[in-house]
Amino acid sequence: MDDNKFVEVKNLRKVYDNGHEAIKDVSFSVKRGDLVCLLGPSGCGKTTILNILAGLLNPSAGDILFDGKSVVKTAPKDRHIGYVFQNYALYPHMTVLQNVMFPLVVGKHKKSKKEAEQIARKYMELTQITDLAEQKPGNLSGGQQQRVAIARALVQEPQILLMDEPLSNLDARLRLKIREEIRSLVKSVGITTLFVTHDQEEALSIGDKIILFNDGLIQQDDLGQNFYLEPNNYFVANFVGNPVIDNFKVTKIADELRASDFTIKLVDLDQSRFKREMPDGEYTLSVRPENIVPQEDGIITTQVDDVELIGRERILKFTHDNVQARSLVNLESPLRRGDQIKLGLRLDRIFLFTPEGERVY
Amino acid sequence: MKKLRLGVLFSYLILFIFAVITVFPFVYMLLGGLMSFQETTSIPPTLIPHHFEWSNYAKVFAQAPFARYFFNTVLTASITTIVSLFNSLLGAFAMVNLHFKGKGIVQMVLLSLLMVPGEAIIFTNYNTIAHLGLLNTYIGLVLPFLTSIFYMYYLQSYFGSISQTIYKAAMIDGASDWEYIWKILVPMSKGGLFTVGLLSFISGWNSFLWPLLVTNEDTMRLLNNGLATFASDAGSETQLQLAAATLTVLPILILYFIFRKQIIQGVVRNDLKG
Numbered sequence: 001m002d003d004n005k006f007v008e009v010k011n012l013r014k015v016y017d018n019g020h021e022a023i024k025d026v027s028f029s030v031k032r033g034d035l036v037c038l039l040g041p042s043g044c045g046k047t048t049i050l051n052i053l054a055g056l057l058n059p060s061a062g063d064i065l066f067d068g069k070s071v072v073k074t075a076p077k078d079r080h081i082g083y084v085f086q087n088y089a090l091y092p093h094m095t096v097l098q099n100v101m102f103p104l105v106v107g108k109h110k111k112s113k114k115e116a117e118q119i120a121r122k123y124m125e126l127t128q129i130t131d132l133a134e135q136k137p138g139n140l141s142g143g144q145q146q147r148v149a150i151a152r153a154l155v156q157e158p159q160i161l162l163m164d165e166p167l168s169n170l171d172a173r174l175r176l177k178i179r180e181e182i183r184s185l186v187k188s189v190g191i192t193t194l195f196v197t198h199d200q201e202e203a204l205s206i207g208d209k210i211i212l213f214n215d216g217l218i219q220q221d222d223l224g225q226n227f228y229l230e231p232n233n234y235f236v237a238n239f240v241g242n243p244v245i246d247n248f249k250v251t252k253i254a255d256e257l258r259a260s261d262f263t264i265k266l267v268d269l270d271q272s273r274f275k276r277e278m279p280d281g282e283y284t285l286s287v288r289p290e291n292i293v294p295q296e297d298g299i300i301t302t303q304v305d306d307v308e309l310i311g312r313e314r315i316l317k318f319t320h321d322n323v324q325a326r327s328l329v330n331l332e333s334p335l336r337r338g339d340q341i342k343l344g345l346r347l348d349r350i351f352l353f354t355p356e357g358e359r360v361y
Numbered sequence: 362m363k364k365l366r367l368g369v370l371f372s373y374l375i376l377f378i379f380a381v382i383t384v385f386p387f388v389y390m391l392l393g394g395l396m397s398f399q400e401t402t403s404i405p406p407t408l409i410p411h412h413f414e415w416s417n418y419a420k421v422f423a424q425a426p427f428a429r430y431f432f433n434t435v436l437t438a439s440i441t442t443i444v445s446l447f448n449s450l451l452g453a454f455a456m457v458n459l460h461f462k463g464k465g466i467v468q469m470v471l472l473s474l475l476m477v478p479g480e481a482i483i484f485t486n487y488n489t490i491a492h493l494g495l496l497n498t499y500i501g502l503v504l505p506f507l508t509s510i511f512y513m514y515y516l517q518s519y520f521g522s523i524s525q526t527i528y529k530a531a532m533i534d535g536a537s538d539w540e541y542i543w544k545i546l547v548p549m550s551k552g553g554l555f556t557v558g559l560l561s562f563i564s565g566w567n568s569f570l571w572p573l574l575v576t577n578e579d580t581m582r583l584l585n586n587g588l589a590t591f592a593s594d595a596g597s598e599t600q601l602q603l604a605a606a607t608l609t610v611l612p613i614l615i616l617y618f619i620f621r622k623q624i625i626q627g628v629v630r631n632d633l634k635g
Contacts, residue, residue, distance in 0.1 A: 077533065108535075
């Protein structure tokens with residue numbers, strides 16, 4: 001009984017019948033009561049993992065432990081999980097109340113109608129859908145259907161709640177509201193939650209921790225801010241962050257990094273941030289747009305291609321080595337399209353990656 | 362404006378003509394069943410009987426055991442409908458929601474069997490029934506129709522349109538397959554099941570060739586065979602033939618008028634699904 005490993009996934013692998021290897025070798029653990037986001041681009045295997053956790057798919061190899069017990073051979077209904085589907089999967093011919101009661105009135109441990117209704121009403125109150133009890137799902141808005149789906153998932157009082165992109169069918173404003181509601185709801189119930197999403201902003205805002213997947217492998221398993229400040233590799237640096245990170249091709253020769261029109265001396269870098277020795281060769285220098293800013297003594301000389309306003313800030317777009325890059329500046333910045341500028345880099349905030357994507361600085 | 366009205370008028374005219382062509386035989390059958398013998402054979406033909414001869418129906422019942430035919434037909438049509446509906450429901454559920462080894466092969470074999478016309482295997486079926494000693498029995502009458510690949514496929518396309526996540530949700534909610542079928546699948550597919558039931562009942566009602574083969578006793582005959590023998594027996598009495606024909610068709614017509622909406626919905630849906 002290790003609360004830090006309430007959910008434990010060990011060397012999970014999934015090969016589909018058509019030979020597609022959706023999950024290559026995935027291991028992670030989730031602390032009891034945490035809300036963990038499984039993040040990644042579509043096709044990265046995150047929904048597959050959720051389905052395997054739920055028992056809707058069998059893994060090709062590996063083990064899953066819930067509270068220290070392997071559940072790989074356990075049927076979905078005996079895993080003590082709740083599942084919220086992307087399309088909610090409400091039963092269209094039943095009323096909201098019947099939908100929420102359904103898990104309690106079927107199966108081996110079915111309860112009496114009266115008892116089931118009592119429990120269902122409790123969770124309907126929690127998700128604020130009591131008024132909708134006699135409605136059919138077809139008459140509900142997306143947000144209301146979402147709440148019904150969550151109430152139905154919670155009504156069995158599961159130990160683990162699995163949510164598969166639960167907000168993707170909602171409009172932007174509602175999404176913000178519901179995601180806050182989901183977080184406060186699962187925290188008040190105290191249920192361990194795995195939340196699949198492709199939206200980094202969503203993951204950063206509600207996750208206690210985030211596991212980022214790509215290509216069937218975990219890219220980083222970390223606290224939200226670390227994806228931003230300390231990305232594990234080139235993929236993470238480029239996936240997380242808005243506006244996206246700037247990448248420049250550089251070559252390391254002796255004690256210098258040389259780009260087409262600027263040079264950085266290695267001694268100027270923060271020596272403690274080096275991950276390993278750097279042999280001479282090609283590297284990618286990546287820097288977040290807020291760490292490459294106009295300065296009088298800047299090392300990159302370029303011209304502003306375009307200026308884009310994003311709320312409190314402006315993005316200056318410029319071209320370097322035929323690649324478009326961005327610099328994030330204050331809303332009041334007087335710079336306009338066509339202006340000549342000099343940009344400086346915050347050398348303690350840049351990252352260096354090998355061509356394979358491994359981070360060396 | 363004027364052109365448009367002419368077009369509408371023209372299409373109504375065409376519709377009217379086709380409606381008359383379609384409906385006229387039925388109307389004449391109904392009326393003819395109430396005519397006297399002279400009226401049915403007179404030239405020019407009589408349309409409206411001078412006097413409604415309700416006694417024709419009494420004569421029909423007196424000359425042949427139509428009540429027995431009725432009972433037999435209702436019984437066999439009901440049994441085939443209920444059992445084949447049940448079987449196709451379970452089969453279609455398995456094909457859509459369950460994963461098992463050899464599913465693809467089973468599917469292919471069933472599909473290829475669908476290509477074989479019923480008439481092609483009617484004699485092997487007859488031999489089977491004869492060897493089992495089931496000639497002139499209700500079991501012999503219904504046995505070959507208790508499963509239907511066509512209905513199974515029809516339901517399969519119906520069930521396939523229900524999102525797979527509904528089944529997954531039911532599994533996580535703890536429902537067994539049996540509970541899923543009765544509490545979710547059946548209520549969600551009422552229309553499709555109803556269409557299948559109705560089609561099955563109508564084809565049971567209208568069956569002719571098979572009962573003709575496996576029965577030769579008057580007490581086991583179905584309506585259509587009864588009608589056929591009656592027609593040759595009472596060959597000269599046209600008005601009785603028409604009355605008997607009305608008796609045969611009427612129940613199915615009533616069924617149609619009651620469930621008109623559902624039948625049309627079923628057919629339309631099938632069309633949309635391609």
